[in-house]
Amino acid sequence: DQQVKQNSPSLSVQEGRISILNCDYTNSMFDYFLWYKKYPAEGPTFLISISSIKDKNEDGRFTVFLNKSAKHLSLHIVPSQPGDSAVYFCAASAQTSGSRLTFGEGTQLTVNP
């Protein structure tokens, strides 16, 4: 029962263009969402998060959008840079479940120079 899904295993974009990574969830109790970035042979690192009371959070080139009615969130990276090439994980937590994070399966982003 995969409660957080990232349906695109990979995404390739040109440097300078926008990257859009998508994530869907099924558990309506989720109220906090995060994106992590992972390089090979390293642990995931926190990128950006959003609470369910918001529909948008921006940090530099990274913006996360949350559509609660559709149970969908997306991460926008603009402009994309070659150093952004990594696996991006979407994660969600519910206040009722404490600090447990449920992860999606990840999307491999490749930014071509």
Added chain:
Amino acid sequence: DTAVSQTPKYLVTQMGNDKSIKCEQNLGHDTMYWYKQDSKKFLKIMFSYNNKELIINETVPNRFSPKSPDKAHLNLHINSLELGDSAVYFCASSQDRVFSGYTFGSGTRLTVV
């Protein structure tokens, strides 16, 4: 000064052996976790400890036993290793007061031959 450190980074061992993976965090976080990333790249929670107390114990074989001597350390001991235990194991930590996601270690790639 690594925030969450795991040792060893790579571990190759034979079936039937017993091995341990160590994890230490210097962030003063209250909660620590073990996640397993399998061949399909899913990150799945195994255990969580809060101030040395086990709070999450997913459906994991009894051969896996976490040990937390203090809140800065969470070790994972695995008995009678099997081929299917081959995976990357990530340690992580988080703070309780304002949950803002995890800080991950760099992972331990376990290969059972």
